[in-house]
Amino acid sequence: MNSSARQRRLTAAALTALAVAASATACSSGSGSTDAKGAGSGTYTIWDPYPQFDKGSAWTKLLDKCGSQAGVKIERTGFDTSDLANKTLLAAQQGNSPDVLIVDNPVVSTLAEAGVLTTTDDNKLDTSKVDPNLLAAGQSGGKTYGTPIGANTLALYYNKEVLKEAGVDIASVKDWKSLTAALAKVKKAGKKGITFSAIGTEEGSFQFLPWFWGAGAKLTELDSAQAVSALSLWKDWLKQGYAPNSVLNNTQTTSWQEFASGDYAFSENGTWQLANAEKVGFEYGVLPIPGAGGGNAAAPTGGEFVTIPVQDDTGRYATSQKLATCLTSTDNLYDTDTTLSYVAPTSEVQDKQVAANAELKPWIDAVKSAKGRTSDDLGTTYPKISEQMWKAVQSALSGAESPEEALAKAQSAVK
Template sequence: MTRPARRRLTATALTVVALTAGATACSSGDGTTTATAEDSGTYTVWDPYPQFAKDSDWAKLLDDCGGKAGVTIKRTAFDTSDLTNKALLAAQQDNSPDVLILDNPVVSTLAEAGVLTTTDENKVDTSKADPNLLAAGQADGRTYGTPIGANTLALYYNKDVLKAAGVDVASIKDWASLTAALEKVKKAGKKGITFSAIGTEEGSFQFLPWFWGSGAQLTDLDSAQGVSALSLWNDWLKKGYAPNSVINNTQTTSWQEFASGDYAFAENGTWQLANAEKAGFDYGVLPIPASDGGNAAAPTGGEFVTVPVQGDTGRYTTTRKLVSCLTSTENLYATDTTLSYVAPTAEVQDKQVAENAGLKPWVEAVKAAKGRTSDDLGTTYPKISEQMWKAVQSALSGAESPEDALAKAQSAVK
């Protein structure tokens, strides 16, 4: 393999590094965060799963993949917010890990900063990954990793509340039929729908299915379609179909509202499945409908397995073996079950549904999902997202109309 050109960190990336050099981490090794292997037989892996200790199935899988490749794995686990900054700092010091597992919106940031190799360089096979999921790790026609799993958003519903209101969930096909269902629920004395519209990335994450479901594009926030999406949420609050608390709700507090048993619907993710089983009432899951029918594209969550740039390019051969092991059909099934993820390949998705029919609507939602940085938005996405959540907050609080809020947002992005 030819040696890829060494990349220079961007000024923005270096600023981030300078501000966050004190980030902490959990390690299954000796507690250090250095990425340099102690010898040629040790390969470093950084991941965003500090919840998994040395004796966890995930840590055992890493060790098993290392054993199959004939090397020892030195793993360090960071909180997601710390991992990006540590990765940038390590790259600045020519001290990157061999394998870096990242939240998918961060891939474009590190790719632009010159931290990651492309799959053309590292020869990692991505052919089995669903194209819509793989797109979250692509920029300028290049692919910078492979997804290890995905989660996304859908509508949980309380079957008892809908039954009492005379709502057949099969009738919910689009925004009009969903709104009609909310009206029936309110008339029956129950609460409609809860979601997170907080002024952070969580708020944008939850608004995106409605924004994309209207046919809007992130490059044109104040289009008629985008305004219709924000107007939908705004009207729900005005009519009492959704509570005013959504303005401050995180996805966790929104779930807590739904878990009270009073709400018909909650927009939330696969990560709430375990909590749903404990809720004490019969629930179902419905993909978020698009404005005129069909499933809306919801944003993908989940991580990518990437290969950072190394001075010694001879290491890529073994690194490729590690990545291939971690993302094999057998291991994806076990890992994605542990992480409550939908697998990124059709083969493993079919296996998941065969084992648990309740995952079918989530697989359908993931197949319709879209990466936040797709469409070559890359590092422009965070700027757009910030203006989006500000517009949502402004409209739902009554400070501005949906039209004015989104017009201001579009102007700020430009």
């Protein structure tokens, strides 16, 4: 694809959608220059959203190792997640894309629709071992644009001491009815029920989605009876005092801080809090978020995809494919996902993770039930839907509108 053709593909709609998607997720400076490129040799550039890892980290050592195995030198730049998305679009416009791009999964379909990424059919990247539900986050229009390097998702952390004092057997919590009954017992015992994030950003939508999907609702029908039941559940928890009003402003971090106080029975949060969970000073457990009628609800997948951007020099793809394959190989995924606190995207590596740490079992169960936010071929539509969803949640929980009114308005706005 020549530069003028690429610029035509980068439409205003794509730019706007990416801006919304990028602002929804969690910096570094550095040049992404790909000057003096030569296919199969020289320097290959890799951009990632991990600015926290310096040159001496295990992550950068892996990048260098993969480069050495491919016979090239790696020039790596780590960006903040939102900054990376914007830098990628700018680089594509200038015909100066990195050779390998590791990017937050909701952004993949937007970049794909903008013509920035090659497909796995084009670049011969093997995705056969990846769990289909995780791979779906990088699919658009029936094509796949990369492979996940790892995944995280949401589940319920619980305080064993609080539940014991309230007479709650965690094994009894299997659906919404039993969870709500547990919260009632906890409140009666003088403790606090559940904390989560319902803030008016993507974090709020991210945390609401397991309940939304757990009710059987679809993102294309925000005003369905199932969607109303999910929002009504949260609203009723606030009304009954099972959840605090602070959820309206809680980020996932401040919500975790409430749970870490030791007063709450449950906290909806993610794998990224595992290290902090070991420091809370009380015994905790993890439970996949239950669906309305039982079973595990689909929670949204977090995590990044390894992708190969479009290049004017198509001869570079073969080496880029070697780099991407090295980064996502079975041998390397285990160490990488341990570093990133991710669940691996393949069953083979997931089994190794559980063998090494049995406490990861509920997280792997949650990831196996998880769903990409842009799955169902939503692509660039998702950010618009998500914005209306978090607005509806805010409106209903604050008492400004009923769940029915808020979701009806949200669906109308998306249309």
